[in-house]
Amino acid sequence: MEVALESVTHRLRTPLATSYGEVRERGAYVLSLTTADGVTGWGEAAPLEAYDGVPLEIVGAALERYAAVLADDRGRTGPQLLDACREVADLPQALAAVDMALWDAAGRRAGKPLCALLTDEWLDAVPVNATIGVTDRAGAAAAAAAFADEGFECVKVKVGIGDDAARVAAVRRAIGDGVALRVDANGAWSVEEAVHAIDVLGRSGLELVEEPVSGIAELRAVRERVPVRIAMDETAAEHGAIASAAADAVCLKISRAGGISALLAQAMLVRATGAEVYLASTIDGPLGIAAAAHCAAALKVELPCGLATLGMLDASGDAIPNTALPISHGRLRVPTGPGLLG
Structure with a gap:
């Protein structure tokens, strides 16, 4: 499986005021997984430290570690790959990107929207x-x-x-x-x-x-x-x-x-x-x-x-x-x- 990871920054048009502080921009990671049959799925890791207490850098480090697991997938199923990633770092915000990408690839392979x-x-x-x-x-x-x-x-x-x-x-x-x-x-x-x-x-x-x-x-x-x-x-x-x-x-x-x-x-x-x-x-x-x-x-x-x-x-x-x-x-x-x- 081919794995690619990109860091992105989403800037807000107008700052959002909340009781935990003002949000002006937020970082995220976009993960792509290309399987052996050539199907690519996309996922997103979007922690918001002021809200969930999870720093973006921690999520990025977890995704880098997941990349090695995913690249050597050994024919494992989606749930098995998620479990293998969880063993490396049990971080929901990072696991979300992997899970999304696997579902996206499954939908593209089946030619159906995810909800179907x-x-x-x-x-x-x-x-x-x-x-x-x-x-x-x-x-x-x-x-x-x-x-x-x-x-x-x-x-x-x-x-x-x-x-x-x-x-x-x-x-x-x-x-x-x-x-x-x-x-x-x-x-x-x-x-x-x-x-x-x-x-x-x-x-x-x-x-x-x-x-x-x-x-x-x-x-x-x-x-x-x-x-x-x-x-x-x-x-x-x-x-x-x-x-x-x-x-x-x-x-x-x-x-x-x-x-x-x-x-x-x-x-x-x-x-x-x-x-x-x-x-x-x-x-x-x-x-x-x-x-x-x-x-x-x-x-x-x-x-x-x-x-x-x-x-x-x-x-x-x-x-x-x-x-x-x-x-x-x-x-x-x-x-x-x-x-x-x-």
């Missing part, structure tokens, strides 16, 4: 939410109005970063009552802070609150005291995506899960607990977004997913391939060509 390899029936388009990280109320309202005009049916506002109540209220006025509104604190609050904040923000009408606090016990404590649905995000990384009575929904991510195979297994676990599943990106490149879109389509996810993030990236000068991932009226069209992107 995962299930017999899938969604043609996945509902997605728009994301607002602007810290002033006028900017947040303007962004929200633009998203509503584009047809988005759900808008997410990053909170825990300033005058949350005024910004959220301004967004609600801008989008009207017909658009769902969710907020994401990225675990910024304590239990008491979260309960108070949700009481105030809830007056604007919230679909859900994502990761108001960090930790299973803390999420459960908040959920028991507020009337708004609670979603788990970062906490899922620490507790294997087990929602139990801690959350109504769990946000899953390709990079954090360790790829497509692991994400599908996590989704089954979440649903077994009675919670809903939706997917999001950590400002991934097009390969990561495509992988998540295929998974969401195969899982028939109903909640809007945080996959409308490619528009945040400035493609000029970046190694971003042509995507074919259009969004219309708040729905991301799933690629229909072979593999991830066709």
Whole structure:
């Protein structure tokens, strides 16, 4: 198997403000695997250190070690190759690139889109939410109005970063009552802070609150005291995506899960607990977004997913391939060509 690895930088058109800091650019790696029959599959490793605590350099080092394993594949199957890589370095963000590339190659070989390899029936388009990280109320309202005009049916506002109540209220006025509104604190609050904040923000009408606090016990404590649905995000990384009575929904991510195979297994676990599943990106490149879109389509996810993030990236000068991932009226069209992107 031939292996190639490329380092890329995705720059954001406008910095994204979150409770864990401001994101201006993010690095990633693009991995290509060409099998003995001449089929090439592509995958992406997209850690975001401020979010998941995983430095890009660590991921690059793991991928370099994987390359030696993959080059000497010895006729092993995809799962066997993943296991061999995991023995070298058990790092989900790096394993995700290998898993994606293997699935992409399988789809290209079969002449089918990835979702057709995962299930017999899938969604043609996945509902997605728009994301607002602007810290002033006028900017947040303007962004929200633009998203509503584009047809988005759900808008997410990053909170825990300033005058949350005024910004959220301004967004609600801008989008009207017909658009769902969710907020994401990225675990910024304590239990008491979260309960108070949700009481105030809830007056604007919230679909859900994502990761108001960090930790299973803390999420459960908040959920028991507020009337708004609670979603788990970062906490899922620490507790294997087990929602139990801690959350109504769990946000899953390709990079954090360790790829497509692991994400599908996590989704089954979440649903077994009675919670809903939706997917999001950590400002991934097009390969990561495509992988998540295929998974969401195969899982028939109903909640809007945080996959409308490619528009945040400035493609000029970046190694971003042509995507074919259009969004219309708040729905991301799933690629229909072979593999991830066709």
